Amino acid sequence: MVKSKSSALGIIFPNHYDPLVPELVNVRMMASIPFASRYRMIDFILSSMSNCGIDNISVMVNNNYHSLMDHLGSGREWDLVRKNGGLNIFPPYSERASKRYNGRISALASLLGFLREQKEPYVVMADSSIAVNFDFNDMIRHHIETGADVSIAYKEEEIPESLRRTLDHSKGFYYTFNIQDGRITKIYVNPTEKGVQNFSMNIYVIDRELLIDMVNTAFVRGQEHFNRDVLLTQLSKLNVQAYKYEGYMARISGIKSYFDENMKLLDDYNLDALFSGAPIYTKIRDDNPTRYIDGAKVSNVMVADGCVIEGEVENSILFRGVQIAKGAKVKNCILMQDTVVESGASIEYLIADKNVKVSAGKEMKGADTFPLFIAKNHTV
Amino acid sequence: MAKEMIAMLLAGGQGSRLYALTQRLAKPAVPFGGKYRIIDFPLSNCVNSGIDTVGILTQYQPLVLNEYIGNGQPWDLDRLYGGVHVLPPYQRATGSDWYKGTANAIYQNLDFIERYDPKYVIILSGDQICKQDYSDFLKFHKEKNAEFSVAVMEVPWEEAPRFGLMVADEDDRITEFQEKPKNPKSNLASMGIYIFNWDILKKYLTEDELDPQSENDFGNNIIPNLLRDNRKMYAYHFSGYWKDVGTISSLWEANMEVLDPEHSGINLFDENWKIYSRNSGMTGHKINAGAVVEDSMITDGCRVAGTVKHSVLFAGVKVEAGAVIEDAVIMGGSEIKAGAIVKHCILAENVVIGENAVVGAMPEGEECGVATVGPGVVIGENAKIGPNAMVDKNVKGGGEQW
Numbered sequence: 001m002v003k004s005k006s007s008a009l010g011i012i013f014p015n016h017y018d019p020l021v022p023e024l025v026n027v028r029m030m031a032s033i034p035f036a037s038r039y040r041m042i043d044f045i046l047s048s049m050s051n052c053g054i055d056n057i058s059v060m061v062n063n064n065y066h067s068l069m070d071h072l073g074s075g076r077e078w079d080l081v082r083k084n085g086g087l088n089i090f091p092p093y094s095e096r097a098s099k100r101y102n103g104r105i106s107a108l109a110s111l112l113g114f115l116r117e118q119k120e121p122y123v124v125m126a127d128s129s130i131a132v133n134f135d136f137n138d139m140i141r142h143h144i145e146t147g148a149d150v151s152i153a154y155k156e157e158e159i160p161e162s163l164r165r166t167l168d169h170s171k172g173f174y175y176t177f178n179i180q181d182g183r184i185t186k187i188y189v190n191p192t193e194k195g196v197q198n199f200s201m202n203i204y205v206i207d208r209e210l211l212i213d214m215v216n217t218a219f220v221r222g223q224e225h226f227n228r229d230v231l232l233t234q235l236s237k238l239n240v241q242a243y244k245y246e247g248y249m250a251r252i253s254g255i256k257s258y259f260d261e262n263m264k265l266l267d268d269y270n271l272d273a274l275f276s277g278a279p280i281y282t283k284i285r286d287d288n289p290t291r292y293i294d295g296a297k298v299s300n301v302m303v304a305d306g307c308v309i310e311g312e313v314e315n316s317i318l319f320r321g322v323q324i325a326k327g328a329k330v331k332n333c334i335l336m337q338d339t340v341v342e343s344g345a346s347i348e349y350l351i352a353d354k355n356v357k358v359s360a361g362k363e364m365k366g367a368d369t370f371p372l373f374i375a376k377n378h379t380v
Numbered sequence: 381m382a383k384e385m386i387a388m389l390l391a392g393g394q395g396s397r398l399y400a401l402t403q404r405l406a407k408p409a410v411p412f413g414g415k416y417r418i419i420d421f422p423l424s425n426c427v428n429s430g431i432d433t434v435g436i437l438t439q440y441q442p443l444v445l446n447e448y449i450g451n452g453q454p455w456d457l458d459r460l461y462g463g464v465h466v467l468p469p470y471q472r473a474t475g476s477d478w479y480k481g482t483a484n485a486i487y488q489n490l491d492f493i494e495r496y497d498p499k500y501v502i503i504l505s506g507d508q509i510c511k512q513d514y515s516d517f518l519k520f521h522k523e524k525n526a527e528f529s530v531a532v533m534e535v536p537w538e539e540a541p542r543f544g545l546m547v548a549d550e551d552d553r554i555t556e557f558q559e560k561p562k563n564p565k566s567n568l569a570s571m572g573i574y575i576f577n578w579d580i581l582k583k584y585l586t587e588d589e590l591d592p593q594s595e596n597d598f599g600n601n602i603i604p605n606l607l608r609d610n611r612k613m614y615a616y617h618f619s620g621y622w623k624d625v626g627t628i629s630s631l632w633e634a635n636m637e638v639l640d641p642e643h644s645g646i647n648l649f650d651e652n653w654k655i656y657s658r659n660s661g662m663t664g665h666k667i668n669a670g671a672v673v674e675d676s677m678i679t680d681g682c683r684v685a686g687t688v689k690h691s692v693l694f695a696g697v698k699v700e701a702g703a704v705i706e707d708a709v710i711m712g713g714s715e716i717k718a719g720a721i722v723k724h725c726i727l728a729e730n731v732v733i734g735e736n737a738v739v740g741a742m743p744e745g746e747e748c749g750v751a752t753v754g755p756g757v758v759i760g761e762n763a764k765i766g767p768n769a770m771v772d773k774n775v776k777g778g779g780e781q782w
Contacts, residue, residue, distance in 0.1 A: 037664030038680070076453070268666070268683070275663050284454075284659045288648040289414035289679035289692075291639075298673055304664040305415070305679055308649070318664075 008122035008140055008205065009085070010049045010057040011111070013104060014042055014068055016127040016202070019171040020162070020253050023373045024353070028067035031059075031128035033252065034336045034354070036265050036274070037317050038304040040071050041252065043078075043282045044131040049124065050078045051278035052136040056085025056120065060107040062092060077281045088114075103224030108215040115212050123211050125204040131250040131261070133277035134203065139243050143205040146182060148241035150210075150231065153203035155245050156196050162254035164192045175200040175227050177242055184240040187232045200227075201245060248273035259351060259371045262317045262334050266300055287320050295326055311341065325360075332368075350374065382497040383462065385518055385575070387431050388486055389422055391506035392439035392479055397627045400754030400772040401728055405444040408506030410631070411711045411729065413638045413648060414677045414692050416657045417448060418625060421511065422504045423455045423464070424655045429514035431502070433462030435492050437485040439478060442468060454658045467492060481596030487585040493578065501581050503598065505572040509634050509646065510622040511653050517575060517616050524552065526614040527580045528606050532568040533622055543569035544599050546615045554613040557603050568615055571622060574598065580611065621645040628770075632726055632750045635692045635709045639677060660695035660712070670701060686716065694729075703733075707742065717761075724767065725751035734761040734777060741767045 014031030024033050031042035042059075049057055057080060061068060068089075074080075075087030092101055093110050101107035104125075108115075115123070122143070124136050134153075143151040154177060163174055177198040178186035191197070204226075214230055223229035231240060248270060250261035264270045287306025292298070297312040306321040311328035318324075319336045325343040332349045335341070339352045342360040349366030353376040358364070362380050366372035374380060395407025402410065408419035419436075426434050434457060438445055445466070452464030467489050469478050479485035486493075486503065493501060500521065502514055512531070521529040532546050540561075547556035547566040558564060584602050588594050594601045606613055621644065625631040637644035648655060662681025667673055672687040681696035686703035694712040699705060703716040707724040714731040716722055722733055725740030733739055737759045740751035749768035759765060760777030769781045 266666070268668075271663065271666065279661050280663075281661060286454075286654050286656050286659075288655070289677040290665070291649070292673045292676050292678065294675045296673065296675075298667045299671070300667070300669040302664045302666050303678075306649075 006053040006055065006137075007120055008054055008124045008136065009118055009120040009208070010054045010136075011108070011123060011125045012042065012045055012049075012057065012059045012128060013107065013125070014059055014065070014128050015062040015101075017129040017172050017252070018064075020129070021255055021258060023255055023375070024258065025064060027064070027353075027376050029061070029064045030252070032067040032071050033258070034319055035131055035250070035252075035258075036262065037302045037319055039131075039280060039282045040068075041131060042068065042071070042128040043280050044133065045126045045128055046072075046078050046080075047278065047280045048132065048134040049126075049136060050080060050281070054124065054136060055080060055082050056088075056118065058088045058090055058111060058114070060090050060101065060111070062101045062107070065089075065091060071283050073283065077283055079281075090114075103229075104226040105215060105218045105224050105229070108211070108226070109219040112212060112215060115208060118208065121208055123204075123206050123208050125202075125206070127202045129252050130201060131252075131274065132201075132245070132247060133274055133280065134245070134247070135277075136205075139203070140205055142243050143241065146241045147239060148205070149207060149238040151205040151241045151243050152177070152184065152231075153201040153243045153245050154198045155201055155249055157199050158194065158196055159191065159199060160251070160253040160257055162257055163190075164194075173225060173228055175202075179242045182241055184242050185235060187227060187235065189228050189232070198242065201249070202227075203243075203245075205243075247277075250274065255351070255371065255373060256369070259334060263315070263332075265317070266302055266315065271302075285320055293326075296324075311343070319354075328358075332371075334371075353378075356380070382499070383433055384498060385431060385500040385502055385514075386433040386435070386462070386493065386496050386498045387422075387426050387502045387504055387514070388489070388493070389419070389426075389434055389436045389504045389506050390482055390485060391419060391436050391445060392485060393507055394440040395507065395626060398631065399628070399770050400752050400757075401628075401631075401726070402441070403754060403772060404441055406438065406440050406442060406506075407626070409445040409448055410625070411694055412509065412625070412631070413635060413655075414694055415660065415679045416648075416655055418509065419445070419448070419506050420455075420655050420657045421509055422506060423452075423457065424653075425510070425512050425514060426504075427456050427656070428653055429512075429516075431514060432457065432459050433496055433498075434464045435489060436464065436466045436506070437479065437489065438466055438468050439485070442466070448658055450658070455656045462496065465492065481594075481601075482598045483585055483588055483594075483602050484596035486581070487589050487596070490582060490585065493581075498578050501576050501578055503572075503574040503576070507626060508571070508622060508624050510571070510618075511620060511646070511650070511655070512573070512618060512622075513653075517573070517618075520616045521575045521614070524614045525612065526575075527577050527612045528603075529575045529614045529616050530554070530603075531571040531573040531618045532615045533571055533618055535567050535569045537564065537567050540564035540567045540569065544572075546570055548615040552614050552616070554607070554615050557599075557607055559599060568617075570599065571618060572599075575616075580606075628726060628750050628752050632709055632724075635726075636690070636707065638692060639675060639690060662695055665693075668701070671699075686718075708740070711755075724748075725753070725765075727753045728755040728757070730756045732758045734759055734763060736761055737763045737765070739765040740769075743767075 080087040290307040293310045296309045303318045304320040310326040311324040316333045321338040327343045328341040329346040344361040357379040391408040395402040457464040545558040641647035665682035668685040685701040686699040689706040691708045700718040702718045709726045711729040717735040719736040720733045754772035764780045766782035
């Protein structure tokens with residue numbers, strides 16, 4: 001048998017928490033949201049897995065997945081073009097009546113045949129709504145040492161207001177734990193308490209055989225959610241271990257948090273914390289270096305390649321191929337790929353999706369608490 | 381299946397006039413233009429021109445180049461049939477030999493070309509910065525029903541004596557070749573880029589190999605032999621940007637020209653003719669509050685807190701607050717500490733310039749040297765490096781080198 005480098009295979013849920021950022025997922029999914037000037041959200045989990053030697057990765061796409069397919073291609077940039085394993089993209093299997101995945105269970109149920117065939121003893125599962133440089137090997141080690149059936153990573157932090165304010169359950173579920181001697185004794189679904197809590201990162205390590213059994217049973221019972229319906233009810237039976245993560249994490253829980261998490265990276269300390277570990281890979285665009293032309297004035301910005309800057313830019317994140325004309329003013333903005341700001345335009349607290357054009361002389365201002373959003377391909 | 385045309389890229393040159401920059405790497409691997417290496421230009425030209433098979437002849441310090449080329453994927457040259465192949469000299473049953481000259485390098489790899497049985501072979505040089513459509517060159521070659529064509533550039537007559545010159549009639553047929561003549565009869569300089577009919581190339585290389593007097597060089601031997609036999613030889617006029625970056629000053633100058641594409645003609649912002657390169661994989665660059673950036677090119681991984689004017693920074697360069705950089709080419713991973721002044725110079729990869737050190741100087745009168753610091757060199761605090769210095773060893777704090 002060909003030995004796998006890793007003892008685990010990976011499963012990523014790229015649509016998880018899409019409803020939290022309706023503006024950004026209009027033409028894409030959580031996983032393909034541009035982040036940190038040249039990445040997409042999925043790059044972080046995918047690179048982390050790849051860097052840990054996990055090279056058999058399934059991406060359970062649900063809807064709006066063209067942008068992600070385009071981004072991932074064959075998986076070469078993440079070193080995931082492998083004879084054994086590699087990157088697999090699983091869209092919902094069209095049956096007599098085409099159905100989307102509802103929760104993790106239906107997605108995993110469609111993967112059962114595949115899971116049974118695999119050799120790796122463990123499965124790691126993650127969403128793509130968090131940007132982390134995560135050491136899966138350390139978590140797998142912890143899982144084995146504690147004799148866990150299931151391990152869940154968490155971070156001690158407050159639940160973002162945007163989540164707490166979501167009163168109905170239409171936007172998905174989030175979880176906090178009670179932990180006793182490392183073991184999770186209670187799981188709370190969509191809690192609204194303030195203050196620092198054991199907030200789940202939705203990163204799991206689980207024995208593959210156990211996962212197959214659990215999904216099989218749950219699917220037959222019509223259950224949808226792995227955490228809410230399966231784990232929560234079996235905490236006394238199963239050894240569910242908590243794995244504390246203390247590294248840097250950006251969690252996208254709304255358009256405001258998207259704005260804030262990008263802006264946080266203008267602080268070198270945060271930037272180093274997220275990127276100084278293993279490298280984060282992304283799709284290569286072969287842009288030329290960014291050019292600053294005479295008259296450009298920039299201060300506290302993160303800029304990707306391929307930009308041409310002649311105007312003023314302050315406290316902003318520019319993605320690849322952005323053009324800022326002479327006399328244009330950009331302050332506290334996130335401008336995605338190929339945004340054009342024409343001469344004399346002035347924008348503040350604004351998120352421009354890809355290919356947006358701000359015409360000459362236009363002025364637009366959002367606020368610190370409420371950044372403006374301009375949808376993809378729009379001209380202002 | 382036969383290929384119409386394959387490329388042979390001469391990349392064995394030591395580039396000895398680049399001194400400190402080429403101690404440990406071949407000239408085609410020298411970094412250029414913020415995120416490229418020189419060899420990215422001919423390789424990208426090949427793939428943009430529809431050539432999918434490239435043999436790279438290496439000899440001098442090939443490690444960096446080999447690793448950089450890898451399987452050719454960044455240039456889309458990882459192909460099932462063809463693709464990019466690095467061809468160092470190798471041992472045969474009859475013995476082994478280094479490449480004795482440009483012609484001999486190709487001669488030793490005739491078997492490689494034979495595998496693809498091409499109609500035409502284009503010979504490229506790995507030390508020029510040039511965006512050129514080789515398919516247009518091939519069209520010319522075919523239209524003229526030529527057996528050999530050479531790409532030429534018109535140069536000012538006063539500079540003509542520095543070049544190999546092609547004398548051609550009004551139909552562009554070559555009648556004479558002059559190598560660096562005192563009295564030039566032409567101002568058409570050879571760019572060292574040739575298209576041969578495969579049978580002609582094979583015949584003349586084989587013949588040349590049997591001549592013990594030959595230097596096995598295209599310019600000195602093969603072209604004169606073709607002329608002697610009155611072969612159908614034509615000169616293809618190229619008028620775009622072309623620069624041989626064989627010297628420190630021309631390398632520095634070409635980098636500065638990248639900053640001014642409107643006038644210099646070397647535009648890297650060309651969606652229709654992209655130059656591909658192996659990616660650094662670093663995050664976007666950061667310009668801090670208080671930093672000054674004017675008229676410069678900056679790429680991924682850079683952190684700028686100081687002042688950068690009219691300069692090219694490669695991936696991962698760090699410029700601390702209070703440092704001043706002007707008219708400089710700073711290659712990947714170098715660090716400029718607080719208060720250092722770096723002007724009119726080339727710093728190779730992973731150089732460290734200590735606090736308040738001074739490297740190079742803006743031209744003054746006759747004095748216009750480009751100070752050069754070799755890869756990995758550490759310049760200590762308060763050290764002074766003069767404008768003509770070529771530094772390949774660490775300089776202690778407070779030390780001087782002129």
